[in-house]
Amino acid sequence: xxxxxxxxxxxxxxxxxxxxxxxxxxxxxxxxxxxxxxxxxxxxxxxxxxxxxxxxxxxxxxxxxxxxxxxxxxxxxxxxxxxxxxxxxxxxxxxxxxxxxxxxxxxxxxxxxxxxxxxxxxxxxxxxxxxxxxxxxxxxxxxxxxxxxxxxxxxxxxxxxxxxxxxxxxxxxxxxxxxxxxxxxxxxxxxxxxxxxxxxxxxxxxxxxxxxxxxxxxxxxxxxxxxxxxxxxxxxxxxxxxxxxxxxxxxxxxxxxxxxxxxxxxxxxxxxxxxxxxxxxxxxxxxxxxxxxxxxxxxxxxxxxxxxxxxxxxxxxxxxxxxxxxxxxx
Numbered sequence: 001x002x003x004x005x006x007x008x009x010x011x012x013x014x015x016x017x018x019x020x021x022x023x024x025x026x027x028x029x030x031x032x033x034x035x036x037x038x039x040x041x042x043x044x045x046x047x048x049x050x051x052x053x054x055x056x057x058x059x060x061x062x063x064x065x066x067x068x069x070x071x072x073x074x075x076x077x078x079x080x081x082x083x084x085x086x087x088x089x090x091x092x093x094x095x096x097x098x099x100x101x102x103x104x105x106x107x108x109x110x111x112x113x114x115x116x117x118x119x120x121x122x123x124x125x126x127x128x129x130x131x132x133x134x135x136x137x138x139x140x141x142x143x144x145x146x147x148x149x150x151x152x153x154x155x156x157x158x159x160x161x162x163x164x165x166x167x168x169x170x171x172x173x174x175x176x177x178x179x180x181x182x183x184x185x186x187x188x189x190x191x192x193x194x195x196x197x198x199x200x201x202x203x204x205x206x207x208x209x210x211x212x213x214x215x216x217x218x219x220x221x222x223x224x225x226x227x228x229x230x231x232x233x234x235x236x237x238x239x240x241x242x243x244x245x246x247x248x249x250x251x252x253x254x255x256x257x258x259x260x261x262x263x264x265x266x267x268x269x270x271x272x273x274x275x276x277x278x279x280x281x282x283x284x285x286x287x288x289x290x291x292x293x294x295x296x297x298x299x300x301x302x303x304x305x306x307x308x309x310x311x312x313x314x315x316x317x318x319x320x321x322x323x324x325x326x327x328x329x330x
Contacts, residue, residue, distance in 0.1 A: 003106040005069040008062065010107040012116050016056030018099045024054050030138045033083055040079035044072055051120045051139040053127055058120045076102055150182040150190065152321035175199050182230055190230045194246050198222045217257050224250035224274050239283045247275040252302045272302040290321045
């Protein structure tokens with residue numbers, strides 16, 4: 001008996017090609033199939049996992065709360081029919097491409113869910129297409145491995161500097177744009193470099209020995225270049241967590257304005273350094289894009305007029321990261 005699609009239910013859906021036919025003859029076929037899936041079903045289900053191999057497919061999905069059995073059955077049928085028509089046109093063939101209507105099984109326990117996730121991603125190994133699920137490109141196994149390269153761009157890094165040697169409760173808010181390139185030296189460890197530009201501003205009231213008040217504002221532009229290290233730890237088919245460390249040297253361009261016992265404007269260009277320890281999570285949304293969130297603690301040092309200043313920062317970052325030349329893709 002076929003399980004009925006129920007709102008918010010989780011289902012294993014699968015089908016295969018008719019006879020000895022193949023569903024996918026090239027990389028473009030795989031990607032086109034996923035595009036069609038997203039077109040017809042992207043707003044009706046949440047995809048928890050998938051695996052495509054030459055003659056069949058597996059999807060693990062959660063049905064949206066406002067979608068009925070009739071709507072989802074029609075969407076899946078339209079999806080398969082649309083792909084079949086395009087496939088037949090490209091390869092000059094006629095007739096059915098899929099063996100039968102897709103099959104579905106409802107996931108009724110966490111134990112069954114775990115077994116299905118393992119089963120889906122072990123499919124390429126089972127059919128002797130690869131020795132490891134890490135090496136199969138067309139599944140949702142989110143794992144970076146030895147030999148992969150990650151090229152990321154990230155922006156909006158917000159920091160709060162609690163105090164320095166002259167002020168208390170000074171808040172400094174930053175906009176940060178960074179680029180990084182990581183080479184995976186094994187299945188978890190990545191080494192690379194980063195380059196960032198940071199624009200920050202502050203307004204604070206300070207006191208000198210509790211006597212004279214000083215109001216000042218400061219605008220800084222800092223740029224740094226240096227090494228970084230990341231260790232990726234998979235936690236699901238579409239995400240992983242990572243600790244990350246980076247340190248770099250650069251320059252600090254500063255524009256200071258003060259009022260009180262010191263009035264005036266001061267501009268300077270000085271050397272600076274930055275060190276950060278971060279912990280983050282990467283969630284893949286398609287083949288090459290992941291959203292990352294990170295929390296971290298950092299140290300920044302600058303030198304001005306022969307004096308060394310240091311600041312400590314606790315903050316969170318949010319950004320989109322682009323992954324290139326990954327051998328295991330989502």
